[in-house]
Structures are given as C-alpha cells and as structure tokens.
Amino acid sequence: MLGNAPLLEVEGLTKRFGGLVAVKDIGFSIRGGEILGLIGPNGSGKSTVMKLIMGIERPDAGAVRLDGADVAGWPTYRIARSGVGIVFQHSRPLNRQTVLENIKLALLPDSLFRLAAEAGVEDRAREIAERVGLRNVLGRRPPTLPFADLRRLEMAKALARDPKVVLVDEPFAGLTPGEMAAFAELIDGFRRDGRAVLLVDHNVKSVSRLVDRVLAMYLGERIAEGSASDVMQDPTVRRVYIGGAIETHARPEIAAQGEALLDLRDVEVFYGKAQALRQVSLHVGAGEFVSLVGLNGAGKTTLFNAISGLVPYAGEIRWQGRPLAGRSPAAIARAGIVQCPETRELFGDLTVRENLDLGGQHLAAAERERQRDWLIELFPVLGERARQAARTLSGGEQQMLAIARALMMQPKLLILDEPTLGLAPVILDHLSRALARLRETTDITVLLGEQNVTFALPHADRVYVIEHARIIWEGHPARFAEEMGTGYL
C-alpha cells in the first residue's frame, strides 16, 4: 500500500532557543512505507526536529503536514491522536503495572468518563505484545525486564495507537548485535504496514541497511540528503564526522616512558540494563596526549565519568598505581584528574573571571593570579571578556573558558570530553592551536574524547577507537588513516 502522497511533509521548519538557531529551514517528506534516516552529531538539531514534529517543542516557523493537514504548533496529544507515534530512547513505563497493563494504557481513549477499557482491548494488547516479542513476559513488571524488552515495550506502546507516522529515537542505542537485528526487523515491519518512519540517529552506519533515504544535519542545517551510501560519500558529511585531511604529530618517545599514570582494566558500566561499556582497557602515560575517538553514543563520556567516579563500574581503574575505586568524585578531582565535560557546566551568571577563580579556589592568591595570567595568554579572548557573564560568550569562547577553568585546577590529567561539540569549523582552528600550544609548552597529560578525527589526531601521541561500548582499535595516529579511515563512519 505504497501511497504516492507523502504522509508526513515538513517544510521550512525553524526553531530558535534564545540566540541559538537549533533548527534552520529543515524540510523533507516521507511517504507511507518509506523510512527516512535523520542523522547528525550531538547538538546538530536532529532531536529538536523530532520534538517539533511531535509538538513537544513549538516551531518558530515552518509547517508539519500530516496527510495534508498542518499540525505545527498543536499540543502533543492532538498530534498524537492525528496519527503520529514516537518511540522514545529512554522509557519510563508504569513500574507497578504489568507489561500487558502498560500496553493497555496506550490503547485507552482520552476520556474522563470511560472508567473501564473497552472489550477487545485485552486481545489487541496481546496481539501487539506478540508482534514485538513480549509474549513471554506479559505478566512481569517493567523493573524486572532486560533493557531490550523495555525498548520493545516502547515499540508496543507506539504501535498501539496505530500511527500513520512513527518517529524512532536512536533505535539501536544500548542493544547487543543480536537484538539490533530483531529491532531492525520490527522497524521494517512498520514499513510493511505502510507507515511512514523517521529514524533519528547519530550516524549513518547504524541505520544504513534500513533506510530508503538519509537526511544529514549539522548545526541545525541540512548538509546532505540522498541514499545512505551517497550521504556517507558526501564530502560535507565526511568533513563533519571525520574532519578534513588527517594530520598527525605524534611524539613517539613519550609513549614508551615509565609506568602508566592512568590504567583501566576491563571496565564495564551499565545504565540500568543498558550496557554502556564492555571490557574497556586503556592506559595513559605521564605527559602523554591520548585521543579516544568514537561516534556519539559509543561510550566516551561514560568512560570519562567512570574515571571521575561519577558512575559505578566493574573492573579496575588505577591512578598512579593505586586503585580509584571507592573514592568520591571530589577526592578524585583533588588527586589530579580533572574532567572538562562536553556540556561545559559553566556558571552562566558569573563572569569569565569568576568562573576561572572558582576553578582556582584551592590555590594561594599569588599562585592563582599566575595561573590565570598564563591561561589568558593561552586563550587571549578570555582576557578581553573577563568581566562578561559566561552565558553571553559564543560557543567557542565558552569551550575555551571551560578548558581554562579545568586548567585552573592544575590537573595532572586533563580529560577533555568532545570540546568541538557544536562548534563551527573556524572556531575549531582556534581551539586546535590552543591545544597545540598547551601540548608544546607544558608537560600536561591529556585524555581527549572526540568524534571529529581531524581534530583529535594532530595532537595525539596515541589513539584509541571506541565503538558500541568497546575499544576496537589502538595505535599510532599515523596508522589510523590506513587501518581505520574507511571503517569509521
């Protein structure tokens, strides 16, 4: 039943958050029985597009046409009733009700006066459960279910409303390869039903076998559209994900030196039931610059949070020869491991100077001044903006401030998590030069997590590649291009 008129048509969709244009003039259409992949790195605006379609956010401009009717700006529940279903990445089912009751909830009418479900609801719920593979756990309660079954339950709830259009957020996040195949089959089933499907994901790779077309976004704008292979070949897409030509400046002598400053063995992390890290082993020597590259969602931030003591883990993390297990995040930071998180976590209402001084709280006044002067030399723009509130800085300036604040703590190991997140290419050059100066003028040890390989490689002495929660490659940056270059995206 492949109809010719598109079921979902998006046109000129635009959304601003304050000064930031999160989505700019995005348009696409999906026909029944068609799957469109919407991809982009973190911060590209793809999730916002999904929220705009669902009415969770209101668009500033543009149209969202469902079967011809413009629903842009409608409340979510009306859009849902008009035939849009969404499969959220994180599910929050009713924990005190059984799986069957959770599915029945989705089948209830939006009425205050129908106190009991209609006849037939029970059968319909069982039918849906059967289809998504929940038949054997109907009587169980969600807290006892494995992660994949919780995601199946989300699928079941979306399916229950018999939507014309299905939006799926990161369909494969946290799943094992076997489960991924089962979910791909389920999503393919949506296509066979004649529904229009929008898959939102970080990268083309994971959805390429499923989608008919792909739309790639970066910084709120469309950068490419076409078949999965076309988009993967697209020069702009490659520049966004991999960067341009790869340069390397490794210092081979450093890698060999002495015992590891930081040593991770078989680290595993679970978020509830989703496994975020599998048997990760990694080490960083004193004075070394190590880059950990991987696409968004691969596990970089989780790894850094485990090192900083922010998430519980199995396995061992040793710092200067002693295990870190059992130490509080504050004690770990005082021991010299300072993380500069991808979310930056600046104090927006405080000035640049105050943010820096907070980072240097533990230093004596004279020492603090010296450190601050050195950092302003490293990032001159922070000197010019010293009295401005941090929230008024541009994205690139905020990133520099975040790095500078972390350096105020005089770390032995600086962990930089995705510093290029959401930054325009010209800003990347500034940041890259600052990192180069940092590496040349100090003996600081750095662990850099990046998706942008071109940014990560020039500085690195050694590189790890992380994919789907495990380290899949380790080596010298010079070897990266030939061994990993094509398989990365």
Next chain:
Amino acid sequence: MAALKKLSPVFVALVAIALVAGGSAPWWLGAYWLGIFTVAYYFGVFAMSWDLLFGYAGQVNFGPTFLIGLGAYGAGILNNQGLPLPLCIVCGALIAVAGGILLALPALRLQGPYFGIITLVAVLLLLDFIVIFAGVTGGEIGMMVPDVLSVSVGANYWYAFGFLVISAVILYTLSRSALGLILQATGQDRIEAEALGFNVTKHKLAAFSISALFSGLAGAMLTFYQGTASVDQMVDLSIAVQIIIAVVFGGRRTILGGILGAIFLVLFNELLRPLGQLNTFVVSGIALLVILFLPDGVLGYVLRPRESA
C-alpha cells in the same frame, strides 16, 4: 466479579476485618474513643483525596487544607445565613471544587516545583482571609455553626464511618480505573503520556477537582460534627503536613493507606497524651522510622507486588 479476582487475598482479608471492626465499633467501644475515631475518619478522607493527586497524578499539593478550609468555611458561613445543613455540605464541597479549579487552572501550567509553591501560598492567603474577615469567619477563634450532624456519639460515628467507606470505594475504584492508569502515566512522564494522545492538563484537572470535592465534603462534615470551623484544625499548615505524613506513612499510591496513616496519627496522638510534650515527638519519630525503612508505607509494604512470570 472478575475485577475482584485480581485483588490479593491479604488485601481482601484486611478490608473485611477493617469493615467488620469499624462497622461494629459503637457496640464495643466507649464514647470517648468513638469520638477519636470519628475525627480520624474525616482525616482519612483528607489523606485519600491527597493521595489521588500526589500518588497518581504526581502533583505535590502542599495546600490540601486550602480545599478543606473552603469546604468547612463555605458550609459554615452558609449555615449561619440560615441554609439547611445538607445543602450547606453540598455547597461547601462545590465551593471547594470551584476554588480548587480556580487555583489549579493556572498552577497546572507551571512546571517543576511551582505547582507546590502556589498551593502553599493559597493556604496562606486563605488563612489571611479568615483572619481579616473575622466578623464573618470568627477569625482565629473559629466559627460556630448553628446546626450539628447529630448530638448522638454513635450517630456521628456512623456518619463518619459511612462517609469514609463511600469515599474509599469511590476513590479506590477511580484509582484502579482507566483514569487512575492515565493519571499515573501523566505523573510519571508527562511528555510520554501526551505522545500517547492523552490530554494531560485535562486529566490532572479532573484529579484535582475530585480531590477538592472529597476534601471539601470532609471539611464541611467535620465542621458540622464539631459545631465549629476552626483554623487550627482545618486550615493551618501543620494540618497539611500531617495529611502528607499520613499518606506517606500509610503508603503512597494505595489510596487506602491514607486511612491507616490518619488513624495512626490521630490515635497515637491521643494514646500518648500522658507523655505531654513528648507525645508529638514520639508520633513523628515513629512516622519517620516507617518512612525511612518502608518507603512505600505500611500498606504499600504489605501489598508490594510479587513477581509472577
């Protein structure tokens, strides 16, 4: 009935014992204790109404006494104007619903803690109002009403017990109905509930109105039981806190747990009266221990779901 089969045998047994014991109390309990239980039963309705909002709709209403006070004073003022008692109770409840909707309509649009703060402010406003218009309301001393439900201790007990049972049946049925399920979904994840096509504001407003209706009814009836509407016993924030404690003690999201909590609070406050000042301290201490060690409350613990695959 098919629905009855789903209830656990422990639960059915508990309810049966409670009904028999509560229903036969006037034949074996002294007048003094009957009076205590009468108050506890009204308190139980306060608690159940609050649990519908908090436990199901996920709305922390710090101002249950705003609704109770509207019912109590609304009914009392009308009674002083010469309206007959049954009409006063109905009008008091309707005033509580109207006031509740006026409060909830803007408040439900707010996200995060602001709903709770607005309900808190509403109580303070009502307190001020009662004091300022002391000529009509009696101010801090309280307002006498000409009529009472009954002069007989037994009859008053029956009224309270009957009202409690009817309220419990209605509120419990609602909580187990489709509405209860949708309310729980909206309380847990507003966006997901909307994405399933449910108008969250409509359902929350309905829950608030139902909560207001029963709070107002109970407030009005308590007024006509005691012969006075008083700030100390019906509007003060400390009463709101006790209602909250009663629900958490008895078991959030159980509706009936509120009755247990209310009886516990009222009864132990009375039993431990010889301790003097220590009395409240001990009762609060026990409640604290229960909350710490049985976070689902007493009834929540007894009825905790057991896994059946």
